[in-house]
Amino acid sequence: MQSKISISNLDFYYGKTQALFDISMEIPERQVVAFIGPSGCGKSTFLRTLNRMNDTIPIARAEGVVKIDGENIYAPGTDVVALRRKVGMVFQKSNPFPKSIFENVAYGIRINGLHKNKADLQERVEKALRDAALLNEVKDRLNSSAFGLSGGQQQRLCIARALAVQPEVILMDEPASALDPIATQKIEELVVELKKQYSIVIVTHNMQQASRVSDKTAFFMLGKLIEFNPTQKMFTNPDERLTEDYITGRFG
Amino acid sequence: MSENNLQNHSRRKIISRIMTLLTAACTFFAIGILLLIISYIAVRGVSSLSLQFLIDTPKPVGEGGGIGNAILGSAIMTALAALIGLPLGIGAGIYLAEFGNGWFGKITRFVADTLIGVPSIIIGIFVYTLVVLPMGRQSGLAGGIALALIMIPIVARTTEEMIRLVPNSMREGALALGAPQWRVTMNIVLPAASTGIATGAMLAIARITGETAPLLFTALNSRFYNGYLDQPMASLTVQIFNYATGPFEVEHAMAWAATLILVGLILLINITVRFLTRKKF
Numbered sequence: 001m002q003s004k005i006s007i008s009n010l011d012f013y014y015g016k017t018q019a020l021f022d023i024s025m026e027i028p029e030r031q032v033v034a035f036i037g038p039s040g041c042g043k044s045t046f047l048r049t050l051n052r053m054n055d056t057i058p059i060a061r062a063e064g065v066v067k068i069d070g071e072n073i074y075a076p077g078t079d080v081v082a083l084r085r086k087v088g089m090v091f092q093k094s095n096p097f098p099k100s101i102f103e104n105v106a107y108g109i110r111i112n113g114l115h116k117n118k119a120d121l122q123e124r125v126e127k128a129l130r131d132a133a134l135l136n137e138v139k140d141r142l143n144s145s146a147f148g149l150s151g152g153q154q155q156r157l158c159i160a161r162a163l164a165v166q167p168e169v170i171l172m173d174e175p176a177s178a179l180d181p182i183a184t185q186k187i188e189e190l191v192v193e194l195k196k197q198y199s200i201v202i203v204t205h206n207m208q209q210a211s212r213v214s215d216k217t218a219f220f221m222l223g224k225l226i227e228f229n230p231t232q233k234m235f236t237n238p239d240e241r242l243t244e245d246y247i248t249g250r251f252g
Numbered sequence: 253m254s255e256n257n258l259q260n261h262s263r264r265k266i267i268s269r270i271m272t273l274l275t276a277a278c279t280f281f282a283i284g285i286l287l288l289i290i291s292y293i294a295v296r297g298v299s300s301l302s303l304q305f306l307i308d309t310p311k312p313v314g315e316g317g318g319i320g321n322a323i324l325g326s327a328i329m330t331a332l333a334a335l336i337g338l339p340l341g342i343g344a345g346i347y348l349a350e351f352g353n354g355w356f357g358k359i360t361r362f363v364a365d366t367l368i369g370v371p372s373i374i375i376g377i378f379v380y381t382l383v384v385l386p387m388g389r390q391s392g393l394a395g396g397i398a399l400a401l402i403m404i405p406i407v408a409r410t411t412e413e414m415i416r417l418v419p420n421s422m423r424e425g426a427l428a429l430g431a432p433q434w435r436v437t438m439n440i441v442l443p444a445a446s447t448g449i450a451t452g453a454m455l456a457i458a459r460i461t462g463e464t465a466p467l468l469f470t471a472l473n474s475r476f477y478n479g480y481l482d483q484p485m486a487s488l489t490v491q492i493f494n495y496a497t498g499p500f501e502v503e504h505a506m507a508w509a510a511t512l513i514l515v516g517l518i519l520l521i522n523i524t525v526r527f528l529t530r531k532k533f
Contacts, residue, residue, distance in 0.1 A: 095419070
């Protein structure tokens with residue numbers, strides 16, 4: 001299995017506080033990798049190092065190597081804007097722009113100049129919405145406000161928005177934590193569907209969700225990677241005692 | 253025990269009722285003062301109002317006269333001030349909100365806050381030495397600059413506050429799509445904050461429309477219709493001051509009428525901007 005992202009000896013600091021300790025792992029192409037662990041264990045921080053979203057926090061600092069397709073994204077002179085185009089992100093709380101449904105999806109296409117003409121733009125927006133399993137529900141009101149959608153629909157809109165710029169990796173930070181079971185199920189089905197085309201990393205607090213959608217699971221605690229194994233093994237016969245204790249609910 | 257609960261419950265309800273009434277009373281008091289002022293001005297001013305009054309220039313006592321040139325002068329100087337002050341103020345506000353976390357931002361913020369607190373007559377004297385003395389006479393240009401100087405810090409700080417209200421998750425959403433910082437600011441943050449920024453701009457315009465002191469030094473006054481920026485220029489506020497301090501009853505009546513117009517104009521600015529910036533999404 002070819003690896004899409006290769007992380008070696010990554011340390012991460014918020015000011016003087018170290019949040020991640022010497023993390024090394026390989027994230028495979030076109031599979032779903034789930035990050036689990038108790039709150040504050042650094043899994044979201046780690047996820048955000050993969051598209052350098054932590055750059056927006058002035059006191060944050062990363063040391064180590066993160067290679068995507070063999071290129072170190074922390075090398076000086078890296079084009080962060082191009083990196084983020086390649087590595088899309090879906091956030092915990094859906095964050096649609098104060099624009100219409102159509103313009104939300106079109107935004108990324110426009111700023112990256114991906115479309116040839118108006119018809120092409122229309123086509124790309126509809127394809128992204130279809131891929132995010134949202135088109136049928138919104139096709140009659142593409143020009144109405146994105147804030148009129150339900151929570152689950154807003155989250156799928158954000159997924160469509162991320163898909164529209166044709167990324168290669170999609171990072172999802174607890175994408176279903178604020179959704180009801182039915183909306184969650186839709187997102188999970190979508191994740192399984194999307195891994196045919198994309199490499200996906202998903203942070204989740206929901207152990208069942210990790211076991212349902214992911215191929216490999218990583219367990220974090222106190223900023224350290226405790227165990228990283230195929231999901232099947234992780235949930236039946238983990239190598240580490242800590243992992244077993246966490247998964248069986250003995251703490252956390 | 254249940255009786256005790258019941259007692260607590262009714263006690264709580266009474267306190268809640270009293271507090272609601274108290275806050276409602278405060279609201280009525282605050283709004284009441286505004287209504288009182290407006291209605292008093294309306295009653296005193298409406299008798300001298302006529303179309304002629306709105307068009308005429310000031311004339312010697314007994315021959316009528318009006319505030320046409322004063323309205324024009326106020327409009328020109330306010331427009332000039334907005335033209336200078338809004339871009340500078342909004343630009344500074346954007347800088348403070350999006351990039352102003354260092355020492356430079358802190359100093360700028362402090363200076364802006366201090367400038368807001370500076371009495372407007374001091375701004376007038378400052379512009380007097382800076383513009384009026386070199387030019388050799390008072391002018392509409394100097395008046396507009398003085399008003400702009402009053403406007404800039406107000407607009408900058410309200411713009412900053414409004415931009416800071418835009419949730420960070422929205423910025424991150426755009427950054428995650430590969431949007432460069434300036435595009436995030438231009439097409440996500442600014443539109444999201446536009447209503448608030450427009451409200452701040454409107455309040456600043458309303459504030460300078462009512463300024464008198466800085467214009468006394470800078471624009472002075474004029475008895476004629478005058479569109480030249482290098483000439484002394486009339487303004488509603490200074491004209492009100494002149495009419496109100498005059499010895500004759502007819503002048504006082506005209507001062508009330510002009511006041512009514514001024515308040516009406518400020519109200520009109522408020523309503524227009526509210527209408528234009530209704531939330532679309």
